[in-house]
Amino acid sequence: MVKYVPQLINLFATLILLLSFAMISQRRIVALVNLFMIQGVALVAASFLLAFATDQHDLYVSGALTLVLKVVFIPWMLHRLIGRLNVRWDVETLLNVPTTMLVGIALVIFSFSLALPISRLSDSIAGGSLGIALACVMLSFMMMITRSKAVPQVIGFLSMENGLIFAATTVTNGMPMIVEFGIALDVLVGVLILGVFMFQIREQFDSLDIKHLEALKEE
Helix, strand or coil: CHHHHHHHHHHHHHHHHHHHHHHHHCCEHHHHHHHHHHHHHHHHHHHHHHHHHHCCCHHHHHHHHHHHHHHHHHHHHHHHHHHHHCCCECCCECCCHHHHHHHHHHHHHHHHHHHHHHHCCCCCCCHHHHHHHHHHHHHHHHHHHHECEHHHHHHHHHHHHHHHHHHHHHHHCCCCHHHHHHHHHHHHHHHHHHHHHHHHHHHHHCCCECHHHHHHHHC
């Protein structure tokens, strides 16, 4: 079973990358949250597999934290926010879907080229997944800067954090436990603050389009 773990981790890594591509092209916000939740499931599965193969119990705790936050709590809270704010679609984007996919492919090629020398230095059984993790970070960052609505930008931020955790997990076999708990607390507090922030934007401008904040700054 252990000898198949690297292939299984690479399979989940590929799934995470495909989900990142699906997220940058998705315009329906409810579906975007669901894609983020599935990405969290793939991240949890990769963490548990690596914990089983390396016998590092800290990775089980890391996977459990990701399961509670990224698969259960945060998607549930985002679905409640979407329902209360009545936001369904994000059609006002900086790039159209074909252009977005072409830029995404270019970012993936760049990420693999950048990560190749670094991944060769890793002695982890899944060190070759660094390129995928970096590509996920790049794609999530692109989603943040090309969307006009606040909710997709929040999901892009959370997906980027998924990529960073996946990189740390696969290349270095996990981070110290105190760092894991610190990141989980930061993500939880950040999402709660962003939820309040979105309610304030909606109350003031009757819209979640962040261009209204630029108009407020000009005034």
